[in-house]
Amino acid sequence: xxICKYLPVEHxxxxxxxxxxxxxxxFIAETCMRDGVVEDAEMLYGGMRxxxxxxxxxxxxxxxFPHATSWETKKPAVLLIRLAKAIxxxxxxxxxxxxxxxxxxxENKTHLHLQLLAGASRLCQxxxxxxxxxxxxxxxxxxxxxxxxxxxxxxH
Numbered sequence: 001x002x003i004c005k006y007l008p009v010e011h012x013x014x015x016x017x018x019x020x021x022x023x024x025x026x027f028i029a030e031t032c033m034r035d036g037v038v039e040d041a042e043m044l045y046g047g048m049r050x051x052x053x054x055x056x057x058x059x060x061x062x063x064x065f066p067h068a069t070s071w072e073t074k075k076p077a078v079l080l081i082r083l084a085k086a087i088x089x090x091x092x093x094x095x096x097x098x099x100x101x102x103x104x105x106x107e108n109k110t111h112l113h114l115q116l117l118a119g120a121s122r123l124c125q126x127x128x129x130x131x132x133x134x135x136x137x138x139x140x141x142x143x144x145x146x147x148x149x150x151x152x153x154x155x156h
Contacts, residue, residue, distance in 0.1 A: 003101075003150070004143065004146050013139070015084045020088070048102075050068075058089035062098050076106065081102070083099070128149055
């Protein structure tokens, strides 16, 4: 599953100053509310916090993958955030995180949720992806690069 289908350029944030993990989750929830993905930022924030309490979505290699389902969401939303300064995200490899790939998925779309997580994981494992995220000069350039990489990869 290609994430660029659900990642508008407006949801790519570069050199964003966010001080900690809780603030990242709040930023995601507030952005989703502002953009009409959800109506209740607190509910989404709570869902992401609950997910993080189960197990950190800091997957290693500087990547955080916060995600949650929401009954308010009609279609999936993806956000890509490059932090200005890496933060502690309680990552599995104990290293700080500077790239956040967040997802909000409709609650009743379990199969789509798994497909998006797999697609995002696959993209993040591509060596060119992290390089592209860390060197991108603007959101449009990064979106084009994500699309190019996903077109190059075999998706089913």
